[in-house]
Amino acid sequence: MISQIFILSSKGDHLIYKDYHIIMKHFRGEASKDSINVFYEMVTALSGDQTPVVMSHKDLHFIHVRQGGLYWVASTKTNPSPFTIIEFLNRLAALTKDYCGSLSEKSVRMNFALIYELLDEMVDFGYIQTTSTDILKNFIQTEAVSSKPFSLFDLSNVGLFGAETQQSKVAPSVAASRPIMSSRGEQSGKNEIFVDVIERLSVVIGSKGVLMKSDIQGEIRIKCFLPTSSEMRIGLNEELSIGKSQQKGYSSAVRVDECRFHQAVKLDEFDTFRILKVCPSQGEQTVMQYQLCDELPCAPPFQLFPSVQKDYVNRVLIFLKLRCDLPPKSMSQELSSPDQTAELQPKNKALLWEIPRFPGGAQLSALFKVDVPGLSSASLLEVGPVSMSFELAKQTCSGLQIRFLRLAPTQTGLSQRWVRYVTHSDSYTIRI
């Protein structure tokens, strides 16, 4: 049972505070609201290696997640399932994002009345009532205040899906970050549905270029702006196979080790035709999660050829050659990107090399000269690893594709369907 839920900004400002637990004031003294401050003091006093997820103060346990730069905290006096609380807080953050359009301190501040309303319906007396958008939308009355009107110059959201814009069939990157229930008129007329295939790649490449670990965590996520839900059919690759394959060889079959589905997904056509049937509710939901370990169907997208040498007395030469092994796109872009930056971060003892755009098949190289006082030849062993973070748009490493996306014919009005693919680097490490 949850006693309190509160949202704090990273500076400790109280954005939302809700106390569910009915304790008479003369019993609890003045303590209940102070618990926010207690929490904030505890969480900021933690050293790096301490675990912040669950913290206790007297008989009160704080469980929190960090999303969008905010602390989402639940406190409880009982001993509940940590999974439930953590997933609930994540869900709360996701719903806030759905309703407010984006997740930031600003959007929470501007929409606090809406969030109170959400919380009121989601939790009663510390018990989770519902988190489904289908039910919630009947009760939520407050309109979302969009934190900013859509603007071409707004680049803060471009990160996620912003890579390709040359084709008219691609939705703008911020298209999906708007409130699910926008004010009547203007944008609400857009009956859009986004189906995203998102893969998180974690790879370790050993010092000799040997692939030591490769791992894909993927999910199919639907973000639905359709006012009424009707059944939708999502067709995946027909040759998709599940489980460790017995025979390898000719078949270019797309394979995943295991997958799990949202409980609302009907799977009667999945075994034969690889079709998922689902009635999407408004907002964002994950219909399928899958994972694939060790046997990637393609080579890792980036190869690095490093060389580390000692130059003068106190100078290290680090030569990095980076190659992207993805197939080159038909439309070629300029090869030497002028926007690259490199920065030495003494605090993290790290070199940061930023490459805004990296076309498939291209190769980039960089030479770093670092002066290190008191350099010994053994110190060269300390250089590394190289860790890359990137985003590949229109690309899935598992090869999973969506063949088609069909809405039930009963669907009235014109609706736009978007399918997007993206691969993120969860952790892409190359040892030197």
Place this chain on the structure above:
Amino acid sequence: MPYFGSEEMVKELKRALSNPNVQADRLRYKNYITKVIRYMTQGLDVSALFMDMVKASATVDIAQKKLVYLYMCTYASDKPDLALLAINTLRKDCADPNPMVRGLALRNMCNFRMPGMTEYIEQPIVAGLRDKASYVRRVAVLGCAKMHSLQPNTDIDGTIVNELYALLRDPDPVVVVNCLRALEEILKDEGGVVINKPIAHHLLNRMKDLDSWAQSEVLTFLLRYRPRSDDELFDILSLLDSFLQSAHAHVAVATLRLFLQLASAHPAVQADALLCTSAPLLATCGAASRELRFAGLCHVQQVMRSQPGLFGTHYKRFFCGYSEPTYIKFRKMEILVELVNDENVALVLEELRSYCTDVSPELAQAAIAAIGRIAQTYSEKCLDILTGLLALKQDHITSAVIQMFRDLVWFCPQSTAAVCQTVEACVDSPQDSEQALLWLLGEHGDQISSAPYVMEGYIDGLKTELSSAVKMELLTASVKMFLCRPAETQDMLGRLLHYCIEEESDVCVRDRALLCYRLLQRGVEETRKVVTGPKSDPSMSVLTGRQEEPISQWASTFNTLGPLSGCDLCPQTAVISAADQPSSSAEKELLPESTDVTLSSPDDTEEEISLSLGPPLSHETFEKMWLDLEILQRQTMGFPRPRTALDTLQAALQLVKIQTLAFTPGATVPWKAYIYTRSTGTLILAELLQGDQHAPGIDESLVVSVKQQPVNQHAIRGFVSILKGVLQTLNVDSS
């Protein structure tokens, strides 16, 4: 957080809210109300506006109503008399034709935190329980619990309880779950809601209609249900089978907990369930949310206590990601250490090796400690890595490596030669590892040729040394060194003793110096007897090597906050405490009142004392206590250990209420066993040893060493005589 000028702000708001022009303009009016709530959230006291807010509650705008209700719930307890004014509006709303308005009013009315509310809310709640809208019923059911919590000490209203039990059959799933929750609160003093067979089966059949939150909660309630027969049990389990693979981690884990508990008599079923859930658990370990990841890792650790092999093939999942926070990396390393086997050891070590040069010193040291723990099994490979790390000449790395060396020598004597060779090369040890280095020098000075010179360096720098622990270690190490290499050490030992006795201000150091001095006066042989203890204790690794625990040990805390907040129990600290022990054991040997050699013959006329088993001790606790306590009695039994199978020995000891914790396999020499028992408020720990190379001559006979907490000589005598009796009986039987 009282804001500067907050009173002004409140006054201004009050003016605005009571301004008829504002009230006429709905949007402006609502804006001001929103402002009030905003200040309230920030911690400003806006209770002075209560009257105006009550007025604002009489509106058709539901969004505004919600805001005002939120305000009223917060301040009702401060202004009980004014809150009464709002109740009329609320009660009127409870009869509104719109179910949403009814539910909203009822929910908020029940949330008012003030005495005397019961009489106002009782009637609407009872009406709400029979409302035709499920939304209102949900609210009303929880309202019963709220009403009870307003007056926790009053008698339980039987009719409401019965009504709630009846509502368990409600068609709306949330109403069903809310009934369980409400009953649980109302009947808390009587042990909570009763889950009998019809209710349990009803809930099980409704599982599919519930949403995931309700599912995991119902699964938790079902924990208290005991199936009557095995048939029923397996029916239940097969009903729940699909939930083990749920896409929601919290459902999968809650199901697993129920499986573990229900099937406690069927280990095979438990193992199957664990296997089924390993996929969702592993998925949470790679979840996008790092908090979920952490929860997953903690629970994987729990499962591994009983099934260390379950995740063996997935060890790569526990490689640390670059951007992961340190607390996740720590957990992953702990898991990696447990997962090491012959096939993956090379890859795991390569991975851990790469963490050793991490920018964060804590992480680097933890990685080195992890390699050190693996070294107890795969010493050769790890020694190469650790030695290689010394070349980096980084203080925090060297320090951690030397501490690992000390532990390694203590646990694996076969690696002594290699370690000594390496230590030779690293003479200037950084701050934290001085004690470890001195211990190594003192203990194995004969194998490290440069040892006296290193030691001399320390003695010359004694005046600037601040830590008294290092000084004491230095004293002990110098005395030991003197025993094996007197010619090189004599002069500096003299200087050291002189300084410590004459100039040292720390009493402990002085005492230690005096002790050493007097000991040496008694002669070298006498000193040797006291100072030199065992150089290593390989059998301790029997204890540190994880044994498979029964599932029941952790099943009760599975899927609770316990595993997440129990970080003080994590092996990280265990390693450190184990690392401290060689020096402490050396200290023990030094204590003049040490009763190592005292032999006290058991008094046969002693009256019988009773032993009891009590709660089982974990290996860690035993190990810690064993290291902390002193040997109170060491006795030679005068006969070898029974030649029966070890199982028989264990069973026989169990019969007389002596628990066996661990023993070495039958044929090994020296043979050891660790046992413990309880008696009249004290805990007795004992070690059985046969074939001790340090005490030749009696190697055919069994030696028992007893430690106890708190000390009770009478109990020890009783324990020894009982133990002797059992062993003799077994000896007679087997011959």
